Amino acid sequence: MFQIFRRLWALNWAEQWQYRANLLMYLLFWLVAPIVYLAVWTTVARTQGSVNGLTASDFAAYYMVLLVVDVLTSQITIHVLAPEIQNGNLSNRLLLPVHPVLTQVLVNNIAFKALNLIALAPIWLALYLLFRPALNLSVLYLALAVPALVLAFGILFLLGAALTLVAFWTTRVWALWNFYSAVFMLFAGHFVPLALLPPLLQTIAKALPFSYTLYFPIQLILGKLAPQEVAINFGMQIVWLALACVIFRVTWRAGVRQFSAVGA
Amino acid sequence: MARPASPAFGANGTPPIVVEELSKTYKVTDREGGFGAAVRSFFKRKFKDVRAVQRVSFQIGQGEIVGFLGPNGAGKTTTLKMLSGLLYPTSGSAQVLGYTPWERQAGYLRSMTLVMGQRNRLAWDVPAADSFLLNKAIYRISDDEYKRSFQELDDLLELGPIIRKPVRNLSLGERMKCELAASLLHRPSVLFLDEPTIGLDVGAQSRIRAFLKEYNRRNGATIILTSHYMADVVALCERVIIIHHGELRYDGGLSELSRRIAPYKIISVHLGGCDDCALESYGVVLPGEDETGKKRLQVPADQVPAITARLLAEQPVQDLTIEDPPIEDVIERAFNEPLRN
Numbered sequence: 001m002f003q004i005f006r007r008l009w010a011l012n013w014a015e016q017w018q019y020r021a022n023l024l025m026y027l028l029f030w031l032v033a034p035i036v037y038l039a040v041w042t043t044v045a046r047t048q049g050s051v052n053g054l055t056a057s058d059f060a061a062y063y064m065v066l067l068v069v070d071v072l073t074s075q076i077t078i079h080v081l082a083p084e085i086q087n088g089n090l091s092n093r094l095l096l097p098v099h100p101v102l103t104q105v106l107v108n109n110i111a112f113k114a115l116n117l118i119a120l121a122p123i124w125l126a127l128y129l130l131f132r133p134a135l136n137l138s139v140l141y142l143a144l145a146v147p148a149l150v151l152a153f154g155i156l157f158l159l160g161a162a163l164t165l166v167a168f169w170t171t172r173v174w175a176l177w178n179f180y181s182a183v184f185m186l187f188a189g190h191f192v193p194l195a196l197l198p199p200l201l202q203t204i205a206k207a208l209p210f211s212y213t214l215y216f217p218i219q220l221i222l223g224k225l226a227p228q229e230v231a232i233n234f235g236m237q238i239v240w241l242a243l244a245c246v247i248f249r250v251t252w253r254a255g256v257r258q259f260s261a262v263g264a
Numbered sequence: 265m266a267r268p269a270s271p272a273f274g275a276n277g278t279p280p281i282v283v284e285e286l287s288k289t290y291k292v293t294d295r296e297g298g299f300g301a302a303v304r305s306f307f308k309r310k311f312k313d314v315r316a317v318q319r320v321s322f323q324i325g326q327g328e329i330v331g332f333l334g335p336n337g338a339g340k341t342t343t344l345k346m347l348s349g350l351l352y353p354t355s356g357s358a359q360v361l362g363y364t365p366w367e368r369q370a371g372y373l374r375s376m377t378l379v380m381g382q383r384n385r386l387a388w389d390v391p392a393a394d395s396f397l398l399n400k401a402i403y404r405i406s407d408d409e410y411k412r413s414f415q416e417l418d419d420l421l422e423l424g425p426i427i428r429k430p431v432r433n434l435s436l437g438e439r440m441k442c443e444l445a446a447s448l449l450h451r452p453s454v455l456f457l458d459e460p461t462i463g464l465d466v467g468a469q470s471r472i473r474a475f476l477k478e479y480n481r482r483n484g485a486t487i488i489l490t491s492h493y494m495a496d497v498v499a500l501c502e503r504v505i506i507i508h509h510g511e512l513r514y515d516g517g518l519s520e521l522s523r524r525i526a527p528y529k530i531i532s533v534h535l536g537g538c539d540d541c542a543l544e545s546y547g548v549v550l551p552g553e554d555e556t557g558k559k560r561l562q563v564p565a566d567q568v569p570a571i572t573a574r575l576l577a578e579q580p581v582q583d584l585t586i587e588d589p590p591i592e593d594v595i596e597r598a599f600n601e602p603l604r605n
Contacts, residue, residue, distance in 0.1 A: 003400075003401035004398070004401040004402055006401070007394075007397050007398040007400075007401045007402075008398060010394065010397075011387055011390055011394050011395070011398055014389070014390045014394065015387060015389045015390060018389045018390075019389075089383070089384075091345075091350050091383070092383060092384075092385045094349070094350055094368070095348060095349075095350070095373060095377070095378055095385075096373065096402050097370040097371075097373035097374045097402065097403065098370075098402050103402075257352065260350055260351045260352045260366065261351075261352055
């Protein structure tokens, strides 16, 4: 298995590198939203002194960490897999004695992430100098963030893949994807830190997986969580990872069956 | 239905490919063109059953190369996809190397390959060599085995420098060579080849053919091949299976097919100083002449010696040749005429 990942990595890295201009455009497009929120909230906090106890510097810290956490945990499976399903190219991958999503698509996501991080670094540094966030990082929380980020990526990767598999049944999977993304942005803490949401929305956020994949790692890195909260959030991550596994497995089986019923 | 008396058997006593009553029916939406029809079909969809493959049965012995023939839409690709595990059949069964293909067990996927001439399995933006190494890992080919396999494929296909160019920069012929090599590195013992020479020039076609024959000879691989180029079939397949409208029409030797479908031969004669020599009395005069001015006569196979003798005795014959009917004609007839058992 290690050999497969090594070869896939070499191949995907080379391929992504061919499309580096493309990738940079994607990154810049994706950066627009968080930077706008960052600018808006720091301005609001500065004029009012603070919003619900959060200062301009707190907002800056939140969004600066969000940028990194989001690159590390987000996934682009729909862009890779949906076209393959729709044009029938997935057939080629189904002929191989390995799971196409858990090998090829997974490594593709990771290679994309790695290149994105490299491109993000100088931009992040420039933003840091501009906004001067209040970042008090501790080694302990950063160490705890590693498993939190891995679990978060696992959850989002499997859920994103399961959603992409809807392409087996309908060509309108992109509409569904846009809806999913909007729900994610709201309940993960993208638009605004979850603590500022109305209580009802906060309750909904707790029932959905997204806050555990973005808001939790950010708060963990910022050192805002009590030990008990950290434990509960890790617990929820594990529950959601297990659920995501089941959802993915069921969709995959049904999808491949559908694919091979109508003509691959 | 003609069947070869006994297909060669594999090690465990059963032929590597056994297909019984295999059927595949697609459900497709059925609607007329136009806006009204589109709206109606949104509320009430009509489905139509398309019977792509109907109760097809055959067995193929180890090391056989079988031509799988039929017009477009006959069900050839559907059958190959079922046998390679990409499609679930509607009914019937198939065993390939003892596996049920559509269960897609890793052991099965590791011992077969499907090559589709119109599909690309290589990563597009990087050299084929990188895809080869990925396949080496995926199929768990050891270093030694890989070296031997690659050497052999390089020998036969003359891969040389083309595997170091990005795949997107290769010509169609070069890409096809790489596709074949990538599909065979793990030395599959069963090969399904769907139009492996499509779009290639004559030279490239004959090189691919020679390669397949040699691969079959060296590895004892069992091969099912579809092609619209009869030259492929004549060069590679002693046995052909013909399907049409999803039904099996013929299963047997290629030469026997000629004898049964077209029990006649073509006599071409070049006559000196005779423009209208009433050749009709010898056989059916085919329209047109060939480029050297020869007339062509179609005569029943069993009367060839007698008619030739008469021609030579009665006409000023300068040159005479006897040929089998063109294979394209035979196959065309086989598609269209019901075959006697």
